[in-house]
Amino acid sequence: MSERSGTLAEEPHQDRPPTSHEISSGQPWDASYQDGPAPWDIGGPQPAVERLAAAGGFSGTVLDAGCGSGDNALHIAALGLPVLGVEVAETAVAMAREKAEELQIAAEFVLGDALHLERLGRTFDTVLDCGLFHTFDGDERRAYADSLATVTASGGTVQLLCFSDEGPDTGPHPVSRQDIVAAFDPADGWTVAAIEPERLRTAYHDEAGAPAWLATINRR
Template sequence: MPEDPFGGRKPTSHERMTGLPWDASYHEGPAPWDFGGPQPAVVRAAGRFTGTVLDAGCGSGENALHLVSRGLPVLGVDVAETALETAREKNRERGLDAEFATADALHLERLQCRFDTVLDCGLFHAFDADERVAYVKSLEAVTKGTLYILCFSEGESAGPHPVKREALTKPFGAGWRVKSIEVERVQTRFHDESGAPAWFATIEREPARE
């Protein structure tokens, strides 16, 4: 019986569309979003990150490693084992102490841990509307402070999964507060140096009501 390329999990809408698991994006060189460094938007916002950090959909680890270099304890998770191995190798080469683990972003409750800060760089926009609802539910289990989302927006040179502003905020209901949505750019290997139009959202968990 052939090995399941999705590791027993339900393929995401993007994977169903391409017919390939996320891991395949890393098999023949860098993935389209892996341009060789941390996203400039994440670098600019790094001073806002506090406490323990979860990088959901960390890919080959550049954002996680940048945050660790600033003294933050970071766990990066992904379903792409090839990307995780690359991230671990970078971690060793740079003498850093980030942690990387396999985890499904739609089932983050399996981590059985909560984080002061959660980063989503380029994951939200890859989910369809139903998956985003499930994803936000998953994030509820691990976020005790602030969630930062960097995702494609609409406009000239838009990325392959453009997100309307209202589509970004819609899944976040009770228990969340959308503090701000800033206009940003996302760097990829297929855009010029100015990158693609993006949103950078700051979304806070609200204290549970008595």
């Protein structure tokens, strides 16, 4: 169901326009990794990703879109699945590669733009988005879904974990169920199979984490 090509060419960083989050924060994504751990870097995989993996939520070839410093991708790769992590922050990619080497886990990490995943030239059976979707504004979310459509194989699945707008102590940029549904239009070949309450850990929350959604989205 998936396709794999040869060596991936990394994208020139200067060709990428800033996202809405970068504009509002006044700094590029890479800055989050240059002075200590990023707020979403908890020193290991997200518990929700571990639970999802244990339940068989990942299969075939796997793409981690916005992989950060690689902990989720490495956890999945350690299960024996081929994994590619794509990240726009150069420092994070370097960190992920170093972790993979130290742990001797076979996972690929490349520099790339999640809004232009077609440049990978590959498709995947499962795509993980852990904490990326909620950073985009409304127009970017639709563009991101279009980007995901180019790399999600027919019959494949997107597993999306993002901050929820329901409950106390929400994370930054929380989104609603409807925001997710609106981005993944059935007319574009998507089926939102489930949106369930979850938790997403950050450096700013206690061990229970922030309210989150775990959406399972299928590609026809």
